[in-house]
Amino acid sequence: MLSLDLRNIHSFVSQNELEGMENEIIKSIQTIYERTGAGNDFLGWLDLPVSMDEKTLEEMESISNELRKEIDYLVVIGIGGSYLGTRAVSEALKPNFPVNSGENPELIYAGQQIGEDYLHDLLLFLKDKEYAICVISKSGTTTEPALAFRLLKDHLVETKGQEKAGQRIIAITDEHKGALRQLAKKEGYRSFVIPDDVGGRFSVLTPVGLVPLAIAGVNIRDLISGAEKMRAKTGKDIPFSENPAALYAAARNFLYHRDKFIEILVNYDPRLHYLSEWWKQLFGESEGKENKGIFPASVDFTTDLHSMGQYIQEGRRELFETVISVKGVQNKLLVPSDKEDLDKLNYLAGKRIDEVNKMAELGTRIAHVEGGVPNIKIEIDSLDENHLGQMIFFFEIACAISGYTLGINPFNQPGVEAYKRNMFALLGKPGFEKETEKIKKKLDQEK
Numbered sequence: 199m200l201s202l203d204l205r206n207i208h209s210f211v212s213q214n215e216l217e218g219m220e221n222e223i224i225k226s227i228q229t230i231y232e233r234t235g236a237g238n239d240f241l242g243w244l245d246l247p248v249s250m251d252e253k254t255l256e257e258m259e260s261i262s263n264e265l266r267k268e269i270d271y272l273v274v275i276g277i278g279g280s281y282l283g284t285r286a287v288s289e290a291l292k293p294n295f296p297v298n299s300g301e302n303p304e305l306i307y308a309g310q311q312i313g314e315d316y317l318h319d320l321l322l323f324l325k326d327k328e329y330a331i332c333v334i335s336k337s338g339t340t341t342e343p344a345l346a347f348r349l350l351k352d353h354l355v356e357t358k359g360q361e362k363a364g365q366r367i368i369a370i371t372d373e374h375k376g377a378l379r380q381l382a383k384k385e386g387y388r389s390f391v392i393p394d395d396v397g398g399r400f401s402v403l404t405p406v407g408l409v410p411l412a413i414a415g416v417n418i419r420d421l422i423s424g425a426e427k428m429r430a431k432t433g434k435d436i437p438f439s440e441n442p443a444a445l446y447a448a449a450r451n452f453l454y455h456r457d458k459f460i461e462i463l464v465n466y467d468p469r470l471h472y473l474s475e476w477w478k479q480l481f482g483e484s485e486g487k488e489n490k491g492i493f494p495a496s497v498d499f500t501t502d503l504h505s506m507g508q509y510i511q512e513g514r515r516e517l518f519e520t521v522i523s524v525k526g527v528q529n530k531l532l533v534p535s536d537k538e539d540l541d542k543l544n545y546l547a548g549k550r551i552d553e554v555n556k557m558a559e560l561g562t563r564i565a566h567v568e569g570g571v572p573n574i575k576i577e578i579d580s581l582d583e584n585h586l587g588q589m590i591f592f593f594e595i596a597c598a599i600s601g602y603t604l605g606i607n608p609f610n611q612p613g614v615e616a617y618k619r620n621m622f623a624l625l626g627k628p629g630f631e632k633e634t635e636k637i638k639k640k641l642d643q644e645k
């Protein structure tokens with residue numbers, strides 16, 4: 199189960215004030231379900247938990263089963279929405295340290311930045327490894343993954359030969375358009391489609407996330423069924439007071455209008471680090487436009503209590519926290535007793551390590567709320583596929599509700615083009631000659 203606890207925002211936003219947002223939030227929910235808002239041609243994610251057809255699921259599982267027998271590593275090539283969802287789910291579920299069972303191929307990533315040394319080291323690492331490539335790009339033309347794919351494709355052909363390499367490359371891209379679709383057709387790669395009406399950051403429950411996750415041994419059916427469960431709990435007929443996504447969207451919008459401009463997603467389990475990275479993209483790219491939007495940040499506690507904790511406790515009071523709290527851990531470890539007790543920890547002897555973590559969580563919450571930082575808590579029973587599916591859909595629908603309530607189009611990302619234009623102009627890409635001239639002049643003026 200996923201539950202939302204808003205009690206620790208009530209010294210900043212009263213229950214009445216929150217309920218006062220009901221009409222506005224209900225309007226946003228109607229806009230989503232009636233598909234009448236800006237960006238309504240990108241609402242395909244809304245039905246993904248119930249629309250995935252059995253044939254595609256079986257096809258994904260069958261390719262996964264075949265590759266899983268052959269490979270130790272899967273290189274996932276993609277950036278932004280084409281990789282963060284996979285990484286969020288996979289890192290949340292895999293053991294903290296590699297258990298050398300050889301059961302599940304390890305996911306490694308490329309094309310999520312342009313580090314030359316990174317790519318060099320990756321090619322070196324893969325030299326004597328059994329690996330496959332899953333290349334993911336909706337547009338099929340994004341520079342970072344395209345660069346990485348050029349290098350890795352050649353490497354796989356060199357080490358395995360043309361035919362075997364062809365069998366070990368899976369392409370996930372647009373059904374018709376883009377360079378990757380063209381290449382997949384030409385080379386005969388097996389491929390899956392990213393639906394037209396699903397944007398990158400909402401695409402984890404399409405083949406974008408499901409194919410690499412299935413190869414990594416994740417139960418993708420449980421992931422989807424978790425999302426389906428949350429979809430049922432957040433539908434348009436659910437009353438405002440019982441809809442966790444509506445309440446979360448209301449709370450964060452209200453806090454924003456009380457000058458709480460930064461939301462920090464907090465976890466107490468290092469495996470949730472990449473869920474925060476996925477969440478930051480989801481909310482940052484959806485809401486940060488027209489000079490508006492909450493800035494999404496994240497911390498890993500208790501680690502960051504020893505770095506960012508000071509700022510959160512006593513810095514500028516424009517923050518609020520959303521804590522993901524996992525009720526049950528999977529393993530049992532007790533604090534050992536020590537004859538000498540030099541570290542004075544014997545008072546904890548016999549207690550679960552998780553109890554110490556939970557008291558750190560509680561103590562931090564009390565301190566931060568007292569320090570002026572409202573605290574929203576999202577609690578899940580355990581870290582498994584089903585709960586991750588619930589969280590994914592919860593945040594997606596909450597993000598759409600929040601975006602419409604803020605008055606922006608949550609489904610476009612016009613701002614990400616600015617750096618690309620400059621980069622292409624600086625690199626001399628054909629078709630960017632005018633921009634090259636403009637940027638040269640600008641740089642000359644700076645001299």
Ligand code: PA5
Nearest residue numbers: 278279280335336337340398399
């Ligand atoms: O959410 C988005 O739309 C972006 O983050 C894209 O996923 C990212 O830019 C990668 O684009 P593409 O899949 O076209 O390579």
